[in-house]
Amino acid sequence: MTADTITAADIRINARWLIPIEPAGTVLEHYAVIIQGDRLAAVIPQEQADRSFRTRETVDLPNHVVMPGLINMHGHAAMSLFRGMADDLPLMTWLNDHIWPAEGRFISEQFIADGTQLAMAEMLRTGTTTFSDMYFFPEIAAQMAHDTGIRAQVCFPLLDFPTPWGAGPEEYLSKGADFIDSWKNDCYIMPAIGPHAPYTVSDGPMIEAVRLSEKTGAAIQIHLHETAFEVAEATEKLGQRPTARLADLGLLSPETQCVHMTQIDAGDISLL
Numbered sequence: 001m002t003a004d005t006i007t008a009a010d011i012r013i014n015a016r017w018l019i020p021i022e023p024a025g026t027v028l029e030h031y032a033v034i035i036q037g038d039r040l041a042a043v044i045p046q047e048q049a050d051r052s053f054r055t056r057e058t059v060d061l062p063n064h065v066v067m068p069g070l071i072n073m074h075g076h077a078a079m080s081l082f083r084g085m086a087d088d089l090p091l092m093t094w095l096n097d098h099i100w101p102a103e104g105r106f107i108s109e110q111f112i113a114d115g116t117q118l119a120m121a122e123m124l125r126t127g128t129t130t131f132s133d134m135y136f137f138p139e140i141a142a143q144m145a146h147d148t149g150i151r152a153q154v155c156f157p158l159l160d161f162p163t164p165w166g167a168g169p170e171e172y173l174s175k176g177a178d179f180i181d182s183w184k185n186d187c188y189i190m191p192a193i194g195p196h197a198p199y200t201v202s203d204g205p206m207i208e209a210v211r212l213s214e215k216t217g218a219a220i221q222i223h224l225h226e227t228a229f230e231v232a233e234a235t236e237k238l239g240q241r242p243t244a245r246l247a248d249l250g251l252l253s254p255e256t257q258c259v260h261m262t263q264i265d266a267g268d269i270s271l272l
């Protein structure tokens with residue numbers, strides 16, 4: 001485009017600072033972001049924008065940093081309603097004695113709708129525009145995210161035991177396959193598979209999760225090596241570290257996201 005051409009666009013954002021993230025370490029000053037429809041039409045110096053674009057709406061941000069939205073790689077959005085509950089206890093005590101009983105008692109479609117909406121409002125207010133979720137009634141969370149216009153990877157839960165969302169692995173996998181089918185073409189939602197953790201999912205359902213991922217292309221997200229206790233207990237009971245077990249089961253594919261990983265050794269790293 002030459003300097004003489006004036007192009008019409010929808011929105012112009014004038015940013016005091018603009019951090020494009022790529023190239024790394026770049027901070028641009030007095031830049032404008034031009035938006036046309038649902039696309040970024042240009043990211044250019046404000047003087048150049050004056051000459052090149054006429055927009056319907058201008059947003060001046062004279063004291064702000066403008067950057068792409070943050071991505072929250074792991075969470076359980078509706079658990080915003082359990083915030084503060086027994087949160088100073090070790091993981092297994094927190095789960096066994098507090099969270100799992102509370103989930104059995106309180107989780108419902110309405111709880112998921114309310115808790116996910118609260119979490120999304122907090123995320124958007126603080127700059128997160130994409131999040132990963134792993135919780136019960138994923139079809140409700142996906143609908144909430146879609147309606148809000150926030151991007152989300154929504155993992156359906158897979159566990160050995162019954163929860164308010166299903167009676168056991170067979171039901172989770174069958175509902176999960178339907179869930180992936182319903183949302184696979186959505187522009188905001190990436191449906192995914194959420195085997196909870198090595199200590200809550202036995203080999204059979206793990207293998208089924210791998211098959212479902214291979215068949216649908218859906219990602220897998222799993223809590224792995226979250227605590228020293230998890231690794232020690234598995235090594236004692238099964239004779240191998242959880243990462244090695246998941247590798248044997250075929251679960252460590254390029255589609256798999258391992259979250260936490262606070263306890264890893266050189267062997268784990270080479271497997272991963």
Ligand SMILES: [Zn+2]
Nearest residue numbers: 074075076223
């Ligand atoms: Zn988690």
